[in-house]
Amino acid sequence: MNLPPITKTYGGRRVLDLPALELADGTIHAVIGANGSGKSTLARILAGVIKPDQGSFPYVGQAGYMPQRSYSFRMSVVRNLQLTGAGRERAMAQLEAFGLAGLARQNAKGLSGGETARLALARVLMEDHPLLILDEPTAAMDVASALRSEEILLEYQARTRCTVVLVTHSMTQARRMAGQVLFLKDGRLVEQGETGQVLSHPRCAETQAFLDFYTL
């Protein structure tokens, strides 16, 4: 997937200023960087939720998107998944996979934060998308749920061969999941490359300085 240069400006402040990018198809790309570095802004643009300063993103409508603040609809948990057009049996199987089957009949608005995130991920993975944009999908989850979600996501990706943009603050998650890593700082792309290279042998001092905090 070739992306054109992308900029985004709010109130005269440029929060994203990226060059043309190539994201290898069928690969999981982890987007890492400090708070405010532009990760969610990039995710929203790729998902078509907001527009870049210029042009429009050509993949609007094709992407499955899980925003940073996951949400549910005011109806039963199982009906949240049936909204995708799936039958009850398929929806229940997905809830089972995400450990939510016991909550199927409960109103989804009563779910905890981590449960809501599991439901949101379960919902986006009900359909096959060529492009998946996941903004910190497991940040609210307990470790067991996060690891299970990673497994399900990897199975989904292996089956569909979709391209995934995964925003994460977890370097261990990036190592487990991603083939490529993009490091953003102050809205700029500092480094992009194979996961092991960027996380273990970064080329840029700025990347190393960011990663140093993860060994503290």
Ligand SMILES: Nc1ncnc2c1ncn2[C@@H]1O[C@H](COP(=O)(O)OP(=O)(O)OP(=O)(O)O)[C@@H](O)[C@H]1O
């Ligand atoms: N709607 C908006 N109006 C004004 N500024 C915005 C808006 N959305 C984002 N920004 C600014 O753009 C910058 C990048 O925000 P973004 O949410 O993309 O960061 P992030 O890397 O995802 O951060 P975090 O790790 O905290 O989620 C921030 O400084 C933020 O304040």
